[in-house]
Amino acid sequence: MRTQTRLDAAIVESLLAAAVAAPSIHNTQPWRFRLDPDSQVLEVHSAPERTLPLTDPMHRAQYLSVGAAVFNLRLAAVHQGRRPEVRLLPDPHEPGLLATVRLTGSLDADDQSSDPGLYEAIARRHTSRMPFTGRPVPEPIVAEMASAAHAAGARLHVPGITGTRRLLRLTAAAEARNRAHLDRTAETRTWITAPGADTPYGIPVTALGPPDAAARMPMRDFTCALPALRRPALWFERHVQVALLSTSHDRREDWLRAGQALQYVLLTATAHGLRTSLLHQAMEWPDLRAATDLPGHKRCHPHMLIRFGYGPDGGRTPRTPGQCPVRAAASPATDTETS
Ligand SMILES: Cc1cc2nc3c(=O)[nH]c(=O)nc-3n(C[C@H](O)[C@H](O)[C@H](O)COP(=O)(O)O)c2cc1C
CATH class of the missing domain: 3.40.109.10 (NADH Oxidase)
Incomplete structure (x- = not known):
């Protein structure tokens, strides 16, 4: 049986710093995080106040953005030596809960071989809207x-x-x-x-x-x-x-x-x-x-x-640091919580 890891503040901070570096449509950062103190599960919710009703009426682009953030969360967990267990849309009664991430224990030797270059690329990746050189990519x-x-x-x-x-x-x-x-x-x-x-x-x-x-x-x-x-x-x-x-x-x-x-x-x-x-x-x-x-x-x-x-770097876009309020028992997401 896998052991469950307590998420201390430093781990949560490093997971969220990686998550919010993800790309998002118009840099809306349409996510919110919450920690369930009992299960130690990190919840990823949609942020309904940061949607694009005309450009993205079905919320497809919002889901893509949140999916990108979840991928960063996984990499950050592995970087911490923890095994992430991700569930997508875990609760049909809570449609705004898009994913949960539970850290189930230490990585084994195979997991640890997962590419460390990817984690480092999180901070280096930026959208570049500049002309590229045209040099073919091998x-x-x-x-x-x-x-x-x-x-x-x-x-x-x-x-x-x-x-x-x-x-x-x-x-x-x-x-x-x-x-x-x-x-x-x-x-x-x-x-x-x-x-x-x-x-x-x-x-x-x-x-x-x-x-x-x-x-x-x-x-x-x-x-x-x-x-x-x-x-x-x-x-x-x-x-x-x-x-x-x-x-x-x-x-x-x-x-x-x-x-x-x-x-x-x-x-x-x-x-x-x-x-x-x-x-x-x-x-x-x-x-x-x-x-x-x-x-x-x-x-x-x-x-x-x-x-x-190949080409020049893109300009920087800002981020709201990920905050992670602790989930109160059985409370639904409220609009007053920040990302
Ligand atoms: C679903 C989605 C759609 C996007 N569409 C465009 C687009 O059409 N044109 C564009 O220049 N950037 C697009 N972007 C990139 C975002 O504008 C960019 O990720 C955001 O401004 C944050 O900047 P960064 O990628 O440099 O971190 C899109 C990103 C996502 C996730």
């Missing part, structure tokens, strides 16, 4: 990224030139729709923050990228047509390297799994010195999301288009 690294997705229960497909063009065209179509949708642009704009703004959420303008001078790369335009926020255009890489992350089912637990797979892939890339950015726009329109699925593949539910390559 095949063994791409294969490792695909294995990472597979190990987390997802699939990573790296298309050839024609397939890449098709995915970028669909992303560009989604981006055009987003820009034309005034309420969506207004929603996005509320998550863009001025330099020096004292807010732990959202994306500072310094972390936004330039538009592509060749208008080929459909990066998300977070400036929402505000000329004051727009940077001068730069030339993006001609040969774009992208990968499509998908799962074979499309339930809520698959979205959480896809989020874990996303983070596994991003950290694998980071550990190899790659930069990454995310092109999620097509996933936000049901018809365009359906059109991104892989021709000839049954049961392919796409979740993210990942751009990867």
